Every structure is written in structure tokens, then in C-alpha cells.
Amino acid sequence: xxEVTQIPAALxxxxxxxxxxNCSFTDSAIYNLQWFRQDPGKxxxxxxxxxxxxxxxxxxxxxxxxxxxxxxxxxxIAASQPGDSATYLCAATETSGSxxxxxxxxxxxxxx
Amino acid sequence: DAGVIQSPRHxxxxxxxxxxxxxxxxxxxxxxxxxxxxxxxGLELLIYFNNNVPIDDxxxxxxxxSAKMPNASFSTLKIQPSEPRxxxxxxxxxxxxxxxxxxxxxxxxxxxLTVL
Numbered sequence: 308x309x310e311v312t313q314i315p316a317a318l319x320x321x322x323x324x325x326x327x328x329n330c331s332f333t334d335s336a337i338y339n340l341q342w343f344r345q346d347p348g349k350x351x352x353x354x355x356x357x358x359x360x361x362x363x364x365x366x367x368x369x370x371x372x373x374x375x376x377x378x379x380x381x382x383x384i385a386a387s388q389p390g391d392s393a394t395y396l397c398a399a400t401e402t403s404g405s406x407x408x409x410x411x412x413x414x415x416x417x418x419x
Numbered sequence: 420d421a422g423v424i425q426s427p428r429h430x431x432x433x434x435x436x437x438x439x440x441x442x443x444x445x446x447x448x449x450x451x452x453x454x455x456x457x458x459x460x461g462l463e464l465l466i467y468f469n470n471n472v473p474i475d476d477x478x479x480x481x482x483x484x485s486a487k488m489p490n491a492s493f494s495t496l497k498i499q500p501s502e503p504r505x506x507x508x509x510x511x512x513x514x515x516x517x518x519x520x521x522x523x524x525x526x527x528x529x530x531x532l533t534v535l
Contacts, residue, residue: 338522350510351526396462400522405450405514406475407524409462 309334311399313410320387321418328382328413330397335375338400341407342371342382345394354395355382387417423527425511431533437499440530443492444513452524453486453496454510462510468494501534508532 310333320326330340339358343351355364355371357380363372370383380397394414398407424443432438444451452467466476471488479486483502488494498505508531512524 341523343526348531350528351512353523353525356523405452405467405469405522406464407452408464411461
């Protein structure tokens with residue numbers, strides 16, 4: 308059974324800092340890996356999706372990497388802003404391409 | 420497209436009552452997923468459909484939970500009878516299986532259920 312772990316559980320940084328969120332998964336046979344953002348009381352917003360054959364994906368100030376052999380993914384946020392404050396979740400998709408297993412999330416606070 | 424639509428956004432009910440949650444997926448998507456989010460257990464997949472057919476319901480906690488997808492644009496999750504431990508946020512998500520989309524899942528805003 309796939310297990311996904313995110314470290315740290317919470318992170319507080321000053322505005323402008325670059326930061327890295329970590330995600331690890333136990334079963335490397337994944338279809339893809341997705342990073343989501345969740346604001347308090349809201350649904351999940353998809354940020355980046357990395358296919359199993361890819362190493363990284365970029366969108367604006369966000370960069371996600373994937374290392375299947377080590378069972379790790381990282382989300383890099385450049386020049387953080389207070390608006391980036393949210394909970395970030397990673398999810399590994401099983402090889403059938405359907406079932407997502409979520410990590411517990413990292414709660415990020417960017418202080419002005 | 421309006422995205423995934425869920426209703427109601429909030430539901431407060433008393434123990435023993437029947438609860439029905441509704442979801443309209445993104446038009447054209449062929450997969451629909453129901454998730455539950457709690458502080459204790461995080462996000463859990465309850466059931467998912469492909470082309471309106473239930474594929475995996477192994478996450479449904481017990482027989483009190485049932486889900487249907489009568490057509491490509493509508494799904495329901497029913498709890499009968501409801502219990503206080505069912506209190507959670509229930510999310511619906513949809514995706515389209517093509518080589519370009521790689522099964523990216525899009526989530527609705529959720530239904531916050533409180534069972535008293």
C-alpha cells in the first residue's frame with residue numbers, strides 16, 4: 308500500500324525567502340505525482356503535475372522535481388510572498404492512473 | 420467551464436438522518452472521485468467512477484455509505500443513517516484520461532458536513 312509523507316508539517320518563513328517542501332512515497336511505481344494547494348476552508352487547487360517519465364515541472368515561481376528511484380519529490384517556491392500562505396499537499400497516483408494517495412500536507416506561513 | 424460543482428456547501432444534520440451530497444464534474448471528464456477529509460485521517464479516497472461505472476469502492480467506510488453516478492454530469496454520495504463520526508469535508512474531483520492530461524484531478528470546493 309502506498310504511503311506518502313510530507314516534511315515539515317509546518318513552516319514559517321519571512322517574505323522573499325526561497326523554500327523547499329518535501330514529499331516522499333514508499334512505492335515508486337507511480338503514474339504521476341501532483342502538488343496541490345489548499346487554502347483554509349477551501350478545496351484543492353492543482354499546482355503542478357509531474358509525469359512518471361519526467362524529472363521536473365515549472366510554473367512561474369514554482370518548481371517541482373521527481374526522483375522515482377528514491378521515492379521523493381520536492382516543491383521549490385522562489386521569492387515567497389504572503390499570498391503563498393496555505394497548506395501544500397502532494398499526492399502520488401498509482402499506476403492505473405486513477406487512485407491518489409495524499410500526504411498530510413505542509414502548512415506554510417509567509418510573514419510580511 | 421465552471422469547474423467541479425458541489426452542493427450543498429454546508430450541511431448540518433442530526434444523527435440518524437439521511438444525507439445526500441451532490442457533484443457535477445467538469446464537462447467531458449470521464450473519471451469522478453469522492454474524497455473525505457478529516458483532521459485525524461487527512462484526505463481519503465472513498466470511491467471512484469469511470470464512464471459512470473463504479474471502479475473501486477474499497478474506501479467506502481461501511482454500508483451506510485453509497486454512491487451513484489446515473490449520468491456523466493451528476494453523482495451523489497449518500498449517508499444513511501448519518502453518525503457524528505461522519506462529520507468531515509467531502510470533496511468531489513474529476514479528471515480526463517488522455518496522454519496530454521495525465522489524469523490531473525480537479526477538485527470541487529467541498530461540502531462541510533456536521534452531524535450532531
